[in-house]
Each structure stands twice: as structure tokens, then as C-alpha cells.
Amino acid sequence: MQDSISSIDLKILKQLQDDCSLTAAQLADRIGLSQSPCWRRVNRLEQEGFIHKRVALLDAEKLGMDVVVFCTVNLSVHGRQSLEEFEEAVRRLPEVTECYTMTGTMDYMLKIVTRDIRHYEQFVRTFLSQMPGIQEIHSNVAVTTIKNTTALPLDTQLD
Amino acid sequence: MQDSISSIDLKILKQLQDDCSLTAAQLADRIGLSQSPCWRRVNRLEQEGFIHKRVALLDAEKLGMDVVVFCTVNLSVHGRQSLEEFEEAVRRLPEVTECYTMTGTMDYMLKIVTRDIRHYEQFVRTFLSQMPGIQEIHSNVAVTTIKNTTALPLDTQLD
DNA sequence: GCTGAAACCGATAGGAA
DNA sequence: TTCCTATCGGTTTCAGC
Numbered sequence: 001m002q003d004s005i006s007s008i009d010l011k012i013l014k015q016l017q018d019d020c021s022l023t024a025a026q027l028a029d030r031i032g033l034s035q036s037p038c039w040r041r042v043n044r045l046e047q048e049g050f051i052h053k054r055v056a057l058l059d060a061e062k063l064g065m066d067v068v069v070f071c072t073v074n075l076s077v078h079g080r081q082s083l084e085e086f087e088e089a090v091r092r093l094p095e096v097t098e099c100y101t102m103t104g105t106m107d108y109m110l111k112i113v114t115r116d117i118r119h120y121e122q123f124v125r126t127f128l129s130q131m132p133g134i135q136e137i138h139s140n141v142a143v144t145t146i147k148n149t150t151a152l153p154l155d156t157q158l159d
Numbered sequence: 160m161q162d163s164i165s166s167i168d169l170k171i172l173k174q175l176q177d178d179c180s181l182t183a184a185q186l187a188d189r190i191g192l193s194q195s196p197c198w199r200r201v202n203r204l205e206q207e208g209f210i211h212k213r214v215a216l217l218d219a220e221k222l223g224m225d226v227v228v229f230c231t232v233n234l235s236v237h238g239r240q241s242l243e244e245f246e247e248a249v250r251r252l253p254e255v256t257e258c259y260t261m262t263g264t265m266d267y268m269l270k271i272v273t274r275d276i277r278h279y280e281q282f283v284r285t286f287l288s289q290m291p292g293i294q295e296i297h298s299n300v301a302v303t304t305i306k307n308t309t310a311l312p313l314d315t316q317l318d
Numbered sequence: 319g320c321t322g323a324a325a326c327c328g329a330t331a332g333g334a335a
Numbered sequence: 336t337t338c339c340t341a342t343c344g345g346t347t348t349c350a351g352c
Binding site: 005013016017018019020021048049050051052053054055056057058059060062063065068070087090091094095096097098099100101102103104106108109113114115119140141142143144145146147148149150151152153154155156 | 164172175176177178179180207208209210211212213214215216217218219221222224227229246249250253254255256257258259260261262263265267268272273274278299300301302303304305306307308309310311312313314315
């Protein structure tokens with residue numbers, strides 16, 4: 001699925017995943033190109049889907065939403081039905097910001113963001129524990145954020 | 160640390176954390192306000208730090224960077240020195256996109272993004288295993304992404 | 319505080335090198 | 336392809352409410 005992508009496109013992507021509020025001229029400056037071709041490339045990258053969306057990252061602490069819990073879940077019933085029910089519910093719940101199926105002993109890994117531990121507790125009770133087929137839930141609470149970035153490690157693409 | 164924030168500001172933040180490429184007019188439309196005050200609010204929210212930054216989210220799959228591993232680490236030496244060394248290293252490494260200190264039995268939770276499992280293996284060998292004071296490393300590999308959003312669950316603020 | 323309009327500046331597209 | 340230029344539209348400011 002990996003389309004070929006030029007090193008100049010990579011430079012553009014690296015800049016934009018750090019700051020997408022740059023003007024075309026600023027971006028062009030930083031990568032050593034002039035505005036028009038730079039802008040054209042950005043457009044192409046968007047149309048081809050390399051750039052998925054542009055979002056504002058908010059300050060979780062200032063907004064009082066800085067409790068992060070990693071939660072692993074096992075389902076006892078592995079029928080297609082209960083899996084899809086679970087996944088659909090997960091997609092609907094805004095507190096679940098990430099969810100993956102996993103190798104190994106757990107079925108799902110969830111990243112959950114809430115206002116405080118009590119709210120998390122409530123979330124587990126009213127949602128997770130209610131889901132059919134849930135066997136085990138392990139909650140791992142984060143204390144301090146050392147690093148948190150949405151930037152993909154594109155540097156390692158070039159090797 | 161939670162400053163008071165009006166429900167109209169919350170509407171703005173909810174829109175922008177979903178799409179920050181909206182023009183001031185479009186944004187104003189969606190929240191039922193006109194351009195000037197809307198723009199003023201966005202500016203204030205930025206200056207006050209509620210909006211941290213604006214970034215482009217890239218398509219990890221198209222870029223061949225879609226292996227996600229959650230990795231828990233225990234350090235055997237808990238001196239301030241080795242902790243800060245570890246954390247500083249983590250901040251420098253682009254493959255580590257998130258890192259938290261944790262309650263419970265593990266010291267750190269890392270989210271690591273790489274091109275493939277072999278590259279992850281290499282990453283663990285050349286970085287993680289080399290770090291002084293590392294006692295245990297557990298790698299949990301994600302298979303499928305069910306959900307992945309950067310949007311904070313602001314809906315639950317209002318209760 | 320919000321509204322509306324006016325001025326400015328950058329984004330966008332076309333054409334020449 | 337990139338560069339240059341003209342137009343168009345958004346951003347930003349300000350006076351009035």
C-alpha cells in the first residue's frame with residue numbers, strides 16, 4: 001500500500017504534521033521551494049490521501065481532561081456478532097480515543113481519556129462492564145505524560 | 160488548572176479538533192455566530208493555550224508506518240539520573256510517539272510506531288535494550304486499528 | 319459583548335520560461 | 336517542472352450598535 005513518495009514531499013509532510021497553519025510561502029521557504037509548486041504538492045498530497053485531515057490539538061490539562069487510562073479487554077465470546085458490537089460501541093464513545101486488536105493474551109487495547117478517576121470508574125461501570133461477552137478488564141492508569149505527539153516517524157523512512 | 164470556558168467556546172473547540180482547515184466564516188456558520196466574534200474567540204483560545212497547535216494527520220498506512228506497539232518498561236535503578244536519561248532519550252526518538260509514567264507494576268508505557276515488525280525489533284535492540292537500568296520490556300503488538308482519534312471527549316464536560 | 323463593512327494580505331490559477 | 340503575475344477570497348481591523 002506504500003506509494004512511492006519523493007523526498008521533497010516527505011519534507012512537506014514533516015512540516016505539516018508539526019504545524020499545518022503555515023502559509024504556502026512559509027512552507028515553501030522552509031523546504032527550499034517557491035510557493036506555487038509547493039502549494040501544488042500539498043494539494044496533491046491531500047487528494048492522494050497522504051494528508052488525512054487537519055486538526056487542532058487542544059490542551060488536555062487546561063480543559064480538565066488529562067486522565068489517561070490504557071485498558072486491556074478480553075472477550076469471552078468470540079463470535080463475529082459480539083466483536084462487531086463491541087467495536088461499534090467503542091467508535092461511538094468519545095472517551096475511547098484509540099482502540100486496537102492485539103496479538104498475545106488480550107483482545108483489545110483501549111486508550112481512554114476522562115476528566116478524573118471517578119469519571120473513569122463510572123465509564124467502566126456504565127459502559128465496559130455492560131458490554132456482552134466481556135471477560136476481563138485491566139486498567140493501567142497513566143500518571144505523567146513524558147511525550148505525546150501525533151507526528152509519524154518519517155525520518156526513519158529514508159534509512 | 161481548569162479555567163472556566165463557555166459553551167460557545169466548547170463548540171468552537173469541538174469543531175477545530177475535528178477540522179481546523181475551516182475558514183472563519185464556515186466555523187461561524189456551524190456554531191451560529193458571525194465571523195468577527197468567532198474569529199476573536201479562536202484567537203483568544205489560541206493565546207490562552209486551549210488550542211495547543213494545529214497539525215496535519217497523515218495516513219500511516221499509505222506511508223508504510225502502520226505498525227503500532229505498546230511497550231511497557233521497568234527500570235531497575237530508580238535514581239533521578241537514570242529516569243531523566245530515559246525520558247530525555249524517549250523524547251528524542253521519533254518512533255516513540257507517546258510515553259507515560261504509570262501506576263501499578265510497570266514504570267513506563269510507550270506507544271511506538273514503526274514501518275514493520277523487523278524495524279521494531281531493531282529499534283528495541285539498538286535503543287531500548289541499550290538504555291541503562293532497563294529491567295523488563297513487554298511488547299504488545301497491535302493488529303488492527305478499530306479507532307484512532309486525537310479529539311478530546313469534550314461532550315462529557317457539560318454533564 | 320455582536321454586527322457589518324472596508325482594507326489588506328495570502329491563496330489560487332494561468333501563462334511564460 | 337518552476338517562476339511570475341493577476342485575481343479572487345479570507346482574514347483582520349475598526350466604527351457603530
